[in-house]
Structures are given as structure tokens and as C-alpha cells.
Amino acid sequence: MSAETLYERVEHAARTVRARRDEDISVALVLGSGLGAFADDLEDALAVPYSEIPGFARPTVEGHAGRLVIGRVDGLTLAVMQGRFHYYEGYSFDEVTFPVRMLGLLGIQSLILTNAAGGINIEFDQGALMVISDHLNLMGINPLRGAHDERFGARFPDMTEVYDREFQEIAIEEANQMDVAIRRGIYAALTGPSYETPAEIRMLRTLGADAVGMSTVPEAIVARQMGMKILGISCITNLAAGLVDHPINHEEVMEAGARVRDTFKQLLRRIIPRLKSSDE
Numbered sequence: 001m002s003a004e005t006l007y008e009r010v011e012h013a014a015r016t017v018r019a020r021r022d023e024d025i026s027v028a029l030v031l032g033s034g035l036g037a038f039a040d041d042l043e044d045a046l047a048v049p050y051s052e053i054p055g056f057a058r059p060t061v062e063g064h065a066g067r068l069v070i071g072r073v074d075g076l077t078l079a080v081m082q083g084r085f086h087y088y089e090g091y092s093f094d095e096v097t098f099p100v101r102m103l104g105l106l107g108i109q110s111l112i113l114t115n116a117a118g119g120i121n122i123e124f125d126q127g128a129l130m131v132i133s134d135h136l137n138l139m140g141i142n143p144l145r146g147a148h149d150e151r152f153g154a155r156f157p158d159m160t161e162v163y164d165r166e167f168q169e170i171a172i173e174e175a176n177q178m179d180v181a182i183r184r185g186i187y188a189a190l191t192g193p194s195y196e197t198p199a200e201i202r203m204l205r206t207l208g209a210d211a212v213g214m215s216t217v218p219e220a221i222v223a224r225q226m227g228m229k230i231l232g233i234s235c236i237t238n239l240a241a242g243l244v245d246h247p248i249n250h251e252e253v254m255e256a257g258a259r260v261r262d263t264f265k266q267l268l269r270r271i272i273p274r275l276k277s278s279d280e
């Protein structure tokens with residue numbers, strides 16, 4: 001164990017990335033399971049494998065490439081995390097949230113978190129997109145637990161508006177203009193990796209959840225603590241347990257992600273320039 005604090009380790013990672021590419025980055029994205037294709041469209045791209053960034057863990061899940069891609073889209077420089085770390089892989093919450101904290105220290109103010117999720121709201125179809133309006137942290141742990149370092153932000157950060165309202169409107173407007181079905185809803189995060197039981201899905205519906213997944217929430221909490229504005233988008237890759245008469249499996253989740261790939265890429269492309277201009 002090194003004697004460095006978490007903050008210093010995150011700073012070291014940010015310095016390492018800056019040494020490879022020192023540019024003002026407008027917006028950062030974290031791409032979830034099966035949704036990594038957006039990174040392939042970046043121009044003048046530099047891909048840094050996570051193994052080359054000190055302090056980063058390595059993803060173990062299929063569908064997560066495990067690299068940070070910095071490049072341009074429509075004249076804006078973006079940082080794209082192609083693959084994330086999940087708690088169910090055995091990582092600590094510090095490891096799970098390390099990349100987002102590094103993005104914060106790189107000066108990123110607008111963060112798009114994407115994920116694959118199971119649809120709980122019975123009005124959702126497979127392949128639908130959901131703009132996250134709020135979340136339920138049901139992971140049983142909070143990423144801010146432990147020693148507090150105020151350089152990351154407040155000890156007790158406010159979570160009234162984790163997902164920026166204006167960003168939600170922008171995403172919905174752009175999807176509507178593309179004629180893409182999009183809904184707003186509440187994302188419940190569980191640790192996984194087993195999928196839920198039908199009884200658990202009924203419980204989550206009673207609690208007000210519209211979708212369920214195994215990521216995003218820890219990242220959103222640390223990003224809010226650092227003052228970033230967040231847009232969360234879930235791709236409803238399957239209807240949750242008990243809503244369909246067949247078992248849920250990771251292949252189905254990946255395939256559904258692949259089917260919406262082009263739509264999702266185009267939507268992100270339309271949203272991103274508007275997030276940039278709204279934080280100026």
C-alpha cells in the first residue's frame with residue numbers, strides 16, 4: 001500500500017493523462033455494457049489503455065474495452081471511458097469511482113453516464129432509452145464513506161438534483177427530434193452480479209424504480225460531490241425478471257446494446273455540443 005492519499009493517487013492519474021494529451025476537455029462520457037461504439041467515432045483519437053493509467057483497475061467483463069479515448073467530435077474535445085469498473089467484479093468503491101474522480105481533476109464539468117439496464121416500468125420496450133431523472137442507491141454502501149478529503153468536495157454533499165434538469169431536457173428534445181423513443185425515469189442500482197428475482201423487481205417497482213442496473217450510481221455520487229453536471233442515460237436492454245417468460249442473460253443485454261448502437265451514437269452526437277454550451 002502506498003502512503004499517498006486517494007486524492008494524490010487520482011492527481012497522479014490525471015497528470016499522467018495530461019502528459020499524453022494536454023487539452024481542455026469539454027465533456028466526458030462513461031460508456032456502459034455494449035455501448036462502447038461511440039468512442040470509435042472520435043477524430044484525432046488517442047486511446048490510453050487503463051493498464052497505462054496509474055491507480056486504475058482493469059475491467060473483467062466482456063463488452064468493456066478498458067481504455068480511455070480522448071478525441072474530437074464536431075470540434076469539441078471529449079474524454080470517453082470505454083468500459084467501467086463494477087462493484088460486482090470485486091473492486092472497492094474507491095476503485096469503481098477512481099476514473100470519474102480523475103475526470104473531475106482533469107477539469108471536466110459535464111459528464112454523461114450511460115448504462116445497460118433492465119426495464120421495470122411496464123411501459124418500456126426492449127431497446128428503449130431512459131433519461132435518468134433520479135436514482136435509488138440500493139447497493140448498501142456509499143462511495144463517500146471513509147476518510148473525507150475536502151479537495152473532492154463536501155463531506156455531506158447535496159443530492160437533490162444529481163442528474164441535471166437542463167441536461168435531461170436537452171436529451172429528451174434531441175431524441176424527440178430524431179423520433180427516438182425516450183422516457184424519463186428512476187434508476188435503481190443493486191450490486192449484482194446475479195440478476196434480480198421477480199419478487200425483487202416487484203419490490204423495486206413499489207419503491208418507484210423504472211429501471212435497474214449494477215453501475216452508475218457510485219460514479220454519479222462522486223461526480224456530484226466534485227460539482228460536475230451529470231446526464232444519465234440507460235439503454236433498456238431487457239425487460240426485468242418476471243416481466244418476460246424467458247431468463248435474462250448477458251448475451252441478450254449485449255445484443256440489445258448493439259441494436260441501438262447507431263441510434264445511441266447519433267443521439268450522443270447531438271446532445272454533446274448542447275451540454276458544452278449550457279455550462280458556459
Ligand code: HPA
Nearest residue numbers: 116117118212213214240
Ligand atoms: N438487471 C440488472 N442489471 C441489468 C439488467 C437487469 O435486468 N439488464 C442490464 N443490466
